[in-house]
Structures are given as structure tokens and as C-alpha cells.
Amino acid sequence: MRLPKIVKDNLFFLLAETSSQIANLKILLHTSSATVAQRILDRHGYSYNLKMRIHDGCTEILRKGKKHDVDIFSLRAAENIASDLESLTDICHDCVRLAFKLTRKNSLRKYPILELLDEVVEGLSIIEASIEENDSQLAVKVGKIERKLDRSYHKLFEQQMKKLKSLKRPQDAITSLFIAQRIEEMGDVLEDIAESIMSARLGQPMHLDRFRSLKTALSDLGLIDADVEQIAETKSGSGISGISASDQDDGYAAILKDGSKEKLKEERESVESWHDIFPGLAPQILNFSKRGKKASLLIEHLPGQTFEQILLQEDKRFLDETLKHLTRTLKSVWNETRRKKTIPANHMQQLRKRLSSVTDVHPEFQLGKMKVCGEPVLSLDELISAAEKIESQLSPAFSVYIHGDFNLDNIIFDIEAGKIRFIDLHRSCYLDYVQDIAVFMVSNYRLQVLNKPTRQKISYVANYMYKFAANYARKNNDKSFDARLALGLARSFITSTRFILDRTLAKNMFYRGVYLLQAVQRCDSASYEKFELRVKELFA
DSSP, X not given: OOXXXXXXXXXXXXXXXXXXXXXXXXXXXXXXXXXXXXXXXHTHHHHHXXXXXXXXXXXXXXXXXXXXXXXXXXXXXXXXXXXXXHHHHHHHHHHHHHHHTOSSTTGGGGSTHHHHHHHHHHHHHHHHHHHHHTOHHHHHHHHHHHHHHHHHHHHHHHHHHHHTTTSSSHHHHHHHHHHHHHHHHHHHHHHHHHHHHHHHHHTSOOOHHHHHHHHHHXXXXXXXXXXXXXXXXXXXXXXXXXXXXXXXXXXXSEEEEEEEHHHXXXXXXXXXXXXXXXXXXXXXXXXXEEETTEEEEEEEOOOSEEHXXXXXXXXXXXXXXXHHHHHHHHHHHHHHHOBSSOOOOOHHHHHHHHHHHHHHHOGGGOOOOEEETTEEEOOHHHHHHHHHHHHTTOOOSOBEEEOSSOOGGGEEEETTTTEEEEOOOTTOEEEOTXXXXXXXXXXXXXXXXXXXXXXHHHHHHHHHHHHHHHHHHHHTTOTTHHHHHHHHHHHHHHHHGGGOOOHHHHHHXXXXXXXXHHHHHHSOGGGGGXXXXXXXXXXX
């Protein structure tokens, strides 16, 4: 398939997400783990957002491209594949809900349902290869898997029907249930039609829940005639929209986030904590409303630019001014919130939790044991295990209240007011400050900009932040700062590759993470306090 990079990248991300959800479903059906079930349900909106990025990308290319430059059939196929992949994730969510209704845990083990899922996994791998290689024979193989699934399902159905012979007319009972289920699904289709009509009317993708949230937000703001612009989506499925008065050109009146009630409740509570702990840094919450499992959060719109915009668009003088205010703000927050109680970040535990998502996108990163010049080299799993043992010995000197998701686009600088502000605060908590520093440094490196002047600025920012944090550590007798930061950077370098499809950049990040794990592992236990990070080389 001949697809533009932006469409192809998002299609592969959606394939990886679908594969991950089906893998989690297999684990759930085998273990009946409530944690795994919640993991599947929490990502309900992410597949939808990826599908819409693909659809929007195809539409934009058709609108702007010249006829001889556009492969219409490939774009149409990409849209259909995206919709079908999202349907697969919907089925996963339905299976989770059905599994909750089982009266006996692990009762599914006696049925060959996991074998059916194995066929689906094989089909997804063939689809990925078929898109990459444009091979019609591979597509034929996918079609054959449908027949296998059909035969296996009918075999299973017949086996269960025999067990129901003790009932009078069991076929009627089961068929009636199937009919009722299909009729129930008609309501879902009607809702889809309503949302399609609404989306066409408003000129942007629109869930009914999102539409209700917007109506509430406009009422709260006292706006009768307003413009709504979708700004972004989060990985948990939340939508972010900017609301502005139609007759004004002075920016957004407020920002609306809508999505999972639990996620938005966490963010509201974190923002309120920031107001108590360090007033003026977080935006004001204008309203929080909930409906069932969904909710919306109306937030003050903060003036200024994100750190990412400043890094990519502004000159070095502006960048230095931003860094000066940012480090000054961090120092004030750390001094104000510092506690003697130590709370480790557990970077290796975070790495293990996200590692399967990394290998879904980059299977080549599943490093096993090997030998180089006759010398054994530890596998990635062994490196992480060794780092876990080391990390347990590296207790931070204190804890502070951290941002929790300290990426460049969550930091805003208002140069007119000379103020730094933070957004997207749902992960804020008391923790080792190294967590925020590592995330910030790697979020610079992972920017997919290859021109030399910008890469030099990225390196400059990473070194600036490291020097500031290392100096703070020295003044506060934090002797294992470098070693803990090395593990934090290793975690962030490796886990961030799940968002990067550029193979060169992903490899550069992954092997930097591996290098840091090896460097810490080679260090003698008595030398952890003397460990020194080679930041200039890492971020060159």
C-alpha cells in the first residue's frame, strides 16, 4: 500500500495497540485478573483517536494533494482497516464485560477460546506484513483465517449444544439470546448514525458524550455563540477542545477535557492539591461535571507558549529566559514541598510495565542473551533485573511534589507575566524529583526534528537542566543523584520508543537506555555515589 508517512505511522500504531489489547484479553481469559481487565477498559478511547487521526489524515491528503500524487485506493483501504481495527478493540472491551458476568473464575480455561485468539493474533501480524510489503498473497492468508475461526467456533458451539440437551428446546433459548443481543446492537448503530450526523454538522468528530459536555461547558461560560476547536487527544481517550467566543479574537475562553470520570477526577484532585501546596502554578478548575462513567473538566486557558513551541520556534535568548524561569520555579517548588520521607520512583518497575508496549511497536528490541567477541552479554531482562537490585539500594535523600508527566508540552511560559505554569497534572504526587528531570530530558531528545541547529538546542536544554538539578542535589546532600537519574533516563529512553516509528531515532534512544543500564550495572556497589553521567555524549 502506498501511504503517506503520517497515515502509515498512525496505522501501525493502531495495529500495535490492537495487538496489545488482544494479548491482554488472552491474559484475562486465562487468569481472570481484574487488573488486566481494567487495563483493557482504560484504553477504550485511544483506538478511536488513532482511527480518527488516520481518517483525518486521509481527508487532508485528498484535499491538498494533486490527483497524480494520491493513491485513492490505498487511502480508502487505510480508512477501512482503521475502522475494522477499532472494531476489534471494541470486541475486546465487550469480552471483558462478559467475563465480569461469569459466576466462576477461570471457567473459560476448559474451552478452546484462547486458540481462537491465537488465530486473530496471527492475522494481525499478516496484516502488518501485507501493508508493509504490499503483498496480495498475504491478504489472502488473512481471509483464510476467517474460515478457520468460523469452523472452530461452530465446532465449539456444537459441543456446548450437546451439553444443553437436558434443557427443553435449548436451541430456542440460545437463539433468542443471540437475537436479543443483535437487536441491542442496533441501538449502538443508531447512536453511530446520530454521531455521524452531528460530526458533519459541527465539522469535527463528535461523540454524544462529548457533545453533552460541550453544551454544559458553553452554559457555564455564558456563551450562546461559540467556536469549538479540537486541540488534542490523550492516550486514555480524553478529548481536549478549545472554546472561544465567536465574536472575539483574543484566544480561548477556556479548555474542555472530556473522557473517563476516574481519570478526570484524578486530574481535578491533583490540580486542587497544587493550589494548596504551591498556588499560582496550576490552572483554575472552572467546572467538573459527570455523567455515568464519563466526565468533563472545564479549565482556565493559560496564556503563553509551551516549552516545546519555544524550543522549536524561538531564538536562544528567549529559550534562556524560559529555562531561567523554569529552573527558578522548580527550585521554589522543591524547597517548599521537600519532605524527609523518601519515596523512590521505581524506574525499573515502570520500565517493566511498559516494555510489552515497546516491543509491540519495535519487536527487534527484544534483546536476548548473546556473545560479542566471545564475551557473554546480558539480555535486556537480565539488565533490568540487575538494575532493580541496584535501584533498591539507591534511596533518594528526600521527596518533593512532582508534576508526574513533565513533558515539554505540559510546561507553559507566559513571558509578559514572567510566569511558568503547569498543565496535565493527573499524575502529580510526592516522589523522587529525579522522575521529572528524566522525563523532561528525554522528552527533548525524542522530538522528531533532525536539523542540526534544533538538535543542538535540544542538547543544550538537556545539559542545562542536568547541571541545575545536579547542583541542587549537591547542595542538599543527595549523593546518589547521578545513579538514580541514569536509571530514570534509561527507563524514559526505552519506554518513549513506543511513540517513535522513525527507526533511526528509536534505535538511538533504545541503545542509550541499554547503555545506561549497563553502565550502572558495571558500577561497584561502593561507587554508586561516585557514578557520573556523561550527559553531553548522551544528548549529542
